[in-house]
Amino acid sequence: MxxxxxxxxxxxxxxxxxxxxxxxxxxxxxxxxxxxxxxxxxxxxxxxxxxxxxxxxxxxxxxxxxxxxxxxxxxxxxxxxxxxxxxxxxxxxxxxxxxxxxxxxxxxxxxxxxxxxxxxxxxxxxxxxxxxxxxxxxxxxxxxxxxxxxxxxxxxxxxxxxxxxxxxxxxxxxxxxxxxxxxxxxxxxxxxxxxxxGVIGYDSGVITGDGERSGSVNMIGATDEAGNYLLGVDVTLTLNGPAIFDETGTDTWSGTTQETPLSLPWSATGNGDVSVSAVYLASPTTIALLNPHNHSQKRITYGGQKLVEHYADTVWFKVLYSFQPVGVSSVVEVTDTGEFTDYFTAYADPEFGPGTWLTDDAGNNIPVTYRVSAYVAGDSPPTLSQQVPDTAELVGQQQVTATGPSELSATFVAPAPGFYTVVWEVAEEDQA
Known part of the structure; x- marks a missing residue:
């Protein structure tokens, strides 16, 4: 001066x-x-x-x-x-x-x-x-x-x-x-x-869809002392786990904050735990003092400083991408007309993922189509097995859809007296 x-x-x-x-x-x-x-x-x-x-x-x-x-x-x-x-x-x-x-x-x-x-x-x-x-x-x-x-x-x-x-x-x-x-x-x-x-708060986000297949990371932004959201602060969000952001198709999203909180939809790519890390690249809150090595004027400036990374608190949630539908079947005797019916109790494998039936964004159960096949087992009762014998002859096949845990049935016509086995399976190509 x-x-x-x-x-x-x-x-x-x-x-x-x-x-x-x-x-x-x-x-x-x-x-x-x-x-x-x-x-x-x-x-x-x-x-x-x-x-x-x-x-x-x-x-x-x-x-x-x-x-x-x-x-x-x-x-x-x-x-x-x-x-x-x-x-x-x-x-x-x-x-x-x-x-x-x-x-x-x-x-x-x-x-x-x-x-x-x-x-x-x-x-x-x-x-x-x-x-x-x-x-x-x-x-x-x-x-x-x-x-x-x-x-x-x-x-x-x-x-x-x-x-x-x-x-x-x-x-x-x-x-x-x-x-x-x-x-x-x-x-x-x-x-x-x-x-x-002045920025005093960096939001870590609020999750919707915890334990589901999709959802959003909400309430992302930088706020001032009065709680107002500030425009123009650079921020990068990363999903660590089996999920991606819908907008980018990757586990990372970068952009700038707005005057209203951001909401970023995500989708699961597997089952498990996901964390959200938010890093804000904000202006320094310090000022540089220039102190000359003589008796000249001391000055202050905002220049000569680098942007500062601010790490928001980590947020965790669970995602569900798939589940394992299983069931138990029981067959009754062949009727006088030659028909026989197999009854099947469909449910989600409690040992796989969350152990519950998968639902969509509206909360409805995801339909699962079972392929049901009937085979001639021969003149003696078949042994319990996860595999169909190579010599078994297919006599009928149909599809039955379960809209959640339920009781299902499939009826076939026996072409001749004997023993028959019925196999229930879920094939990816049969699903909607």
Whole structure:
């Protein structure tokens, strides 16, 4: 920040917009000759930046003595081209010197009504650092000063400056209130937006269809402090287990959050347990502090940081893709007409999968078609077996459909006296 202001040690702790007006005019006039404004190359030029350095903001002047620049500052090689904001008044902005980059500690608010947390400030810097609106840029710079102002000990411009952070912040807000009060109004608007818009929650999802063949992963999104869903946060969901997302046909879905919670249908590919992992790629909630290796201005910036992965809690559910229909049959004696009937009790194998009959999305039982075959067993009773004897002669075959656990029957005509065996089986090609 280029400024003309506090120029002596041991200044009073009295607050107010005219705080520095009592500075000895003669001393300031003598110092004016040694104030240097460093030159730099900027990406933008605005009419509000009379020094022509391409900054965005406002040049505030209360009188011939008290004046300051309030807005963006020159980018640093360590800020990835992002604008910077000064946090030490009265020091020169130097871009060629080596800097250390660290995270800004927690905010230290100095002005009531303009308080921000570090994550809230990070939200504003990400969204508005590259604004071309002078008032907005000045308002962001004001919020930076009154929440992150650093002590000033020594100066390239004012050798006698020794200003505590709070005194410097109070001088800045005094300048704004006396010359451009609308900047504070805009800063209050931005603060309210930051309070209501910063991401604080990453939803893990709510499952429908637990224990079924299909369902949805619901309530996916990023929320702010008020519980509102936020637009534009990158998220990737992965199904770990026998299930896929219907939209992608794979176990992974990637997209961005919306202003309403997302709902993603899934389908089972087998039986078992499935977990949902949600990873949100969100903006950092920290701010970088550029600390030069000399007495130049400390600045903060949102640039030079990478997106941060936020892992939501894992959600588990069961899926059912198939079941094993089985049954028990019993045959009665052949009637005088030569007919015989086999009765079959159909049910789901309790040892396979969930042990229950599969249902569709509407809750109806999945129909299962049994292929029923009758064979001539010979002149003696057949032995109990899972295989049909090679010598058995097929005398009839039909299909019987079970719409759930039920009692079924199949009737055949015996071509001749003897023993017959009936086989019930489920063939994949017979199913709808």
């Amino acid at each position: 280029e400024t003309r202001g506090p120029t002596r040690r041991g200044i009073s702790s009295r607050k107010g917009i005219d705080y520095f007006a009592a500075i000895i005019a003669a001393l300031l006039i003598s110092l004016a000759a040694i104030v240097s404004v460093p030159t730099a190359s900027y990406a933008r030029v605005t009419s509000d930046d009379p020094s022509g350095e391409g900054r965005v903001g406002l040049y505030l002047q209360r009188d011939s003595i008290n004046r300051m620049w309030l807005g963006t500052q020159v980018p640093s090689p360590s800020s990835d081209g992002w604008p910077t904001f000064c946090v030490q008044m009265a020091l020169a902005i130097e871009t060629s010197t080596q800097v250390s980059v660290t995270n800004v500690p927690e905010a230290t608010p100095f002005v009531e009504g303009l308080e921000l947390t570090t994550p809230q400030a990070a939200y504003l810097l990400e969204k508005y650092s590259n604004t071309t609106d002078s008032t907005t840029a000045a308002a962001i710079a004001l919020l930076v000063h009154v929440n992150f102002q650093q002590d000033v000990y020594g100066s390239n411009n004012f050798a006698a400056v020794n200003v505590p952070a709070e005194d410097a912040a109070q001088w800045v807000i005094g300048m704004v209130r006396s010359t451009a009060p609308y900047v504070e109004t805009r800063a209050q608007e931005l603060r309210e937006e930051a309070i209501n818009s």
